[in-house]
Amino acid sequence: MVQILLTIFFSSFKFAATFPLVILQFEFSFAETILWTNLGGIAGIYFFAFLSEKLITWWNRTFRISKRKAPEDELKGKKIFTKKNRRIVRVRQKFGLPGIAFVTPLLLSIPVGVFLVVRYYNNSKIKFFYLIFSNLIWSLSYTAFYMFWNGLIFRNT
Numbered sequence: 520m521v522q523i524l525l526t527i528f529f530s531s532f533k534f535a536a537t538f539p540l541v542i543l544q545f546e547f548s549f550a551e552t553i554l555w556t557n558l559g560g561i562a563g564i565y566f567f568a569f570l571s572e573k574l575i576t577w578w579n580r581t582f583r584i585s586k587r588k589a590p591e592d593e594l595k596g597k598k599i600f601t602k603k604n605r606r607i608v609r610v611r612q613k614f615g616l617p618g619i620a621f622v623t624p625l626l627l628s629i630p631v632g633v634f635l636v637v638r639y640y641n642n643s644k645i646k647f648f649y650l651i652f653s654n655l656i657w658s659l660s661y662t663a664f665y666m667f668w669n670g671l672i673f674r675n676t
Contacts, residue, residue, distance in 0.1 A: 522547075523525040530556040533561025534624040534654065552662045561656040570630075571637040586613040616640045618656055620649035624657040624672065 522545045530537040537556055541547050547555065614622075616636065623632025633650065640646050 526555040527562065530559030531566065531629060533628050534560050534563075534657065535661065538665050542665040543661065549662055549666055552666075553658055555664075556658050557655055559650055560624065560629060560658065564633055564654065567630045567633040570648070571634045572641070574634075575638060599639050609625045611639055616643060616646060617649055620646075622651045623650060624654055638669035 525546070526541050526545065527538065534556070538552070541552050541556065542568060575605075579675070593627075619627075619632060619635050623629060623636075625637075636643075636646050636650060
């Protein structure tokens with residue numbers, strides 16, 4: 520029971536790092552690994568989506584930037600783009616929601632990936648589908664890889 524709870528807890532934070540522990544140390548079967556890691560991943564997605572929404576709301580209320588423009592900006596009538604703004608726009612245009620969801624379990628952690636999705640795609644009704652589908656695909660891939668690797672390297676002779 521403790522192993523299952525640890526699996527759910529770890530996979531809700533750092534999905535990719537959970538698989539070696541679950542397969543090599545806990546010796547879960549293929550189906551158990553898929554079930555418990557996905558349960559943890561999905562719980563993490565919903566928990567961090569809720570937390571991210573609250574954090575973004577608090578940040579916007581607390582650090583609201585004045586909507587009043589500087590006099591020189593009013594004369595020009597142009598928006599000011601900083602290096603940070605350009606980088607954010609470039610990443611969003613290049614990858615979009617499916618791309619961010621795809622790399623969340625692989626490169627990003629679930630909290631970071633979910634925060635980005637909530638921040639930039641909060642009005643999207645399909646955001647959770649993309650995140651959960653990506654979670655499932657990576658779970659199958661990681662489990663198959665580590666099961667194969669475990670059988671190949673640590674073969675009982």
